[in-house]
Amino acid sequence: MNVLAREFYRRDAVRLARALLGKIVVHETREGVVAGRIVETEAYRGPADRAAHSYGGRRTARNEVMYGPPGHAYVYFIYGMHWCLNVVAAETDVPEAVLLRALEPIEGIDVMRARRGVATRDEHLLRGPGNLCRALGVTREQNGHDFAASPLFIADASPIPASQIARTPRIGVDYAGADAARPWRFIIGASPSVSGKNLVRRVGK
Template identity: 45%
Template structure:
């Protein structure tokens, strides 16, 4: 078989470098902007589909009223958030949409970053994702701008809950992409969490400015600065 057609060849100009293990020790708020530009790899029967992460949201700690683990709520669903960072936390919302999160921080400190938008790296990746969406794609955000859209496009569901994202070669993992410090990042409040009370207005959503694959462009977005 020609190397270019090998089903598990990553079609990317980037080297195959996993995120450093210490990356997953960050809190969700630290990890969310740092995940921008990194690559999400989905192994499929069609080959390794590679996407660039362009939008994230932070859900960090037991004090965050927007988090499933607020107040230390430890259930069968949230248990994965209490594990060591590096796992995928996947859940279903509205009975129809799956959401992919990256668990971070040390055990018993429930932190997770919601992946809200991804950008396919090649036309081959985009073609695979569009076939899974099975709708007319009028603009890039229709393909994978939103947590439910990207999960459908990449065929991510509850069967992948708990997958180690720090272990390349499985069904789903993360690799190094662009240096997030080099990106024009903006931040805004998170989306659709009215129950979070005073945490509703926290600017804990991060995205690459003007990227066409983000779910929603916030009119009052703020420039993000590294501290």
């Protein structure tokens, strides 16, 4: 298994969001190894993006890792119940990130199911950013972790052809004005693990 190196992440969040499709997230936990294939991502583009935590250059204890080097985990808590896992993109001091919204389960199905504590199909165990963290065992403890190192890392895999990728506006950012409409959510259209509807236009070449 080939772990992605730091340089892979050193690009803007939109390009990284697309490039991460098909890659493998692995978390080695006490309960067992859990892994999944990335099928849904969203890009958050720094100070100019009203939907981003770093909008306007806002810098707080919470989003501090967005300002750090690329390839690290930005984990935050939302709605009083859920954690969300992001991959920091771009250069140090350029606060961009990619939200991981859904994976296809590959390994550790039993562990994921136990953590979720809900009856659902295997393909849905890692669907949705909150569910993904719950099943992977990701919480505040992983905030700032380097994705190039155990126990939480991302492994390389073949790039996904453009014909299999679709893009849509991001979910849950209606408050972001003009930025709400930007097509910065990327999905592998055919995957049964993608949240919401799959349609919308293809990514051009």
